[in-house]
Amino acid sequence: MKPEDLLRHPLPTQTPKLTLGCPILDRFLGGGIPCDTITEIFAESGTGKTQLSLQLLLAAQLPISRGGLSASSLYLHSEFPFPSRRLHQLSFYRPHLPQNPLDRIFVEPLHSTDHLLDVLPRLDFLVPKLNIKLIVIDSIAALFRGEYENTPLELKRRSGVFFKISSKLKFLAREFGLAVVLTNQVVDVMGSSNNLRIGNSMSLCSSGRTVCAALGLSWANCVNMRLFMWREEEKVGMSEEERLGEGDGSFQRLQTRRFIRVVFAPHLPDSSCEFVIRREGILGVS
Amino acid sequence: MEVSSLPISASHRGKLISAGYSSLSSLSSVSPSKLAQDLKISENEVLEILKVVSARKWVDKIENRSHAIMNGAQTAWDILHEEESxxxxxxxxxxxxxxxxxxxxxxxxxxxxxxxxxxxxxxxxxxxxxxxxxxxxxxxxxxxxxxxxxxxxxxxxxxxxxxxxxxxxxxxxxxxxxxxxxxxxxxxxxxxxxxxxxxxxxxxxxxxxxxxxxxxxxxxxxxxxxxxxxxxxxxxxxxxxxxxxxxxxxxxxxxxxxxxxxxxxxxxxxxxxxxxxxxxxxxxxxxxxxxxxxxxxxxxxxxxxxxxxxxxxxxxxxxxxxxxxxxxxxxxxxxxxxxxxxxxxxx
The missing domain is CATH 3.40.50.300 (P-loop containing nucleotide triphosphate hydrolases)
Structure with a gap:
């Protein structure tokens, strides 16, 4: 390996992208999830992170003409159990997939950060052998949140591990042109005064709580692009029949609206998009 | 810069040139005793010549602003001028x-x-x-x-x-x-x-x-x-x-x-x-x-x-x-x- 080999000249005109399987969401992300970089999606539980991950695992198998990578995908999960039924269901509803799509999704459970650090070096030969073009880690936060204490020394050690993992993932991404998607959890923000601002928005709200991404500032340095998904409960006016039937509304129907927003990305402006989760997957609402 | 333009006596000038010291730079690295041997003159005379030479070089430097005491060195004036432009x-x-x-x-x-x-x-x-x-x-x-x-x-x-x-x-x-x-x-x-x-x-x-x-x-x-x-x-x-x-x-x-x-x-x-x-x-x-x-x-x-x-x-x-x-x-x-x-x- 010589330093001149690291030069990429002339530059390609486009970064390859992985479709999300929905034209509205693809347009929102400028074509999809970019390869060669790390994309993080953070959201509170029940917003749709895992749904989106599963959809991406299938989308990677689509032919390149349909926005896929025509390759296999790897799903590393630290949140249990693995939602195999939902994946199976989705595979029926997603169009244009090749035969037996589940055969090309490799799944490995993760139990600790050390386990992840053991898995990553093995990928050097597994990724080309299995033709993997997408790695999803769901979720990165679950690995770290139990393991480290809240002392300066432990936190320093933790951020060292962040950079190690991120650098290895970025290496794989460059070497094999992978798309890497990580999911992250949220933490509540207490006291808004001396709150460190990362990204486009002063404060992010989900279900009426002010939240920010878990794992702090040093982890934020480890991802190239950060997306935030949130939900809002909205009271819906009762329908005509209900009102006539029972009189005073002791019941109020709540409807959940879901949104996705670019917190930071090198190629995307601050914008957001509403989406819904249906049987056939996640769909953007224009 | 040529030796011929130095303000020294004509005989010294002639001796310098005939001994092969035609330019100022050729005089910059030579030792006084070596020069005295080459020109067959006393060391005192040689020191006189070298004094004139170094004075002359100094004037050149200030006029041209390109040469320096040491190679690559610049005066603060040069640097300011460069920075402004x-x-x-x-x-x-x-x-x-x-x-x-x-x-x-x-x-x-x-x-x-x-x-x-x-x-x-x-x-x-x-x-x-x-x-x-x-x-x-x-x-x-x-x-x-x-x-x-x-x-x-x-x-x-x-x-x-x-x-x-x-x-x-x-x-x-x-x-x-x-x-x-x-x-x-x-x-x-x-x-x-x-x-x-x-x-x-x-x-x-x-x-x-x-x-x-x-x-x-x-x-x-x-x-x-x-x-x-x-x-x-x-x-x-x-x-x-x-x-x-x-x-x-x-x-x-x-x-x-x-x-x-x-x-x-x-x-x-x-x-x-x-x-x-x-x-x-x-x-x-x-x-x-x-x-x-x-x-x-x-x-x-x-x-x-x-x-x-x-x-x-x-x-x-x-x-x-x-x-x-x-x-x-x-x-x-x-x-x-x-x-x-x-x-x-x-x-």
């Missing part, structure tokens, strides 16, 4: 240019740091494009090296910024020069992209190797006027067991970059991350890599959020005073903050 690389945000004294300077190492999403990479890409603005438009007409250690460089974004830059040049052209002949596209956006030499780095070993290789590369590719490293930090924040080794590697790299900046008259821009520092019972934000690294760069600029606006603050500079200015990241690249324009108008 040098062209800065604009950031495309006039408020930011103003506090920087015109933009990013050549021959200097400028470090820019801030939280994720503040616009470090955006500024890096903007500079890689702006360095290419031709001399007719007040630019340097140079090329850029972009060393990407984080994988955040997006070609789509770079060509978007290049397109906006080309449009701005066209507009400038049509405003300034009314003749239709000059109103042509000098530089298609594609040409901007071709003049960015992009290195993708995945380990700190690769990073050091590329920095060492730069001198050879710049020698082979003329007109490189900016080297951007985005970011200098990333691979040095992994578990380094030997922190002293890290400091040595970093300061070695900083010295090399400083030398490149001087030698090839180019700007070096290092993007840095921020970290929290535990200080007297509270956590504060500082640029990463520690105190010894703080010496590595000539200028330090910190990018931060102020309310809903992005600001840049000069933290360290030998020539500019501490000041801050708002800027905005728009679809066309780095520009003046919109709300600031309104404020100026109100006053």
């Amino acid at each position: 040098s062209i800065c690389i604009t950031t495309s945000c006039s408020d930011l240019d103003e506090i920087l004294g015109g933009g990013i300077r050549c021959k200097e190492v400028t470090e820019i740091g801030g939280v994720p999403g503040i616009g470090k990479t955006q500024l890096g890409i903007q500079l890689a494009v702006n360095v290419q603005i031709p001399a007719d438009y007040g630019g340097l007409g140079g090329k850029a090296i972009y060393i990407d250690t984080e994988g955040s460089f997006m070609v789509e974004r770079a060509s978007q910024i290049a397109e906006a830059c080309a449009e701005d040049m066209l507009e400038y052209n049509s405003l300034l020069r009314k003749d239709s002949q000059a109103c042509r596209v000098d530089k298609p956006p594609k040409a901007f992209m071709d003049n960015i030499f992009y290195f993708r780095i995945c380990t700190y070993t690769e990073q050091i190797a590329v920095v060492n290789y730069l001198e050879k590369f710049i020698n082979e590719h003329k007109d490189i006027k900016i080297v951007i490293i985005d970011s200098i930090t990333f691979h040095f924040r992994q578990e380094f067991e030997d922190m002293a080794l890290r400091t040595r590697l970093l300061s070695g790299m900083a010295l090399k970059l400083m030398k490149l900046a001087k030698k090839f008259n180019l700007a070096v821009v290092l993007l840095n991350q921020v970290t929290t520092k535990y200080n007297e019972g509270s956590f504060q934000l500082t640029l990463a890599l520690g105190d010894s690294w703080a010496h590595a760069s000539t200028n330090r600029i910190i990018l931060y959020w102020n309310g809903n606006e992005r600001y840049a603050y000069i933290d360290k500079s030998p020539s500019m005073r501490s000041a801050s200015a708002p800027y905005a990241v728009t679809s066309r690249g780095i520009r003046n903050s919109a709300s600031n324009c309104k404020r100026v108008k109100l006053m």
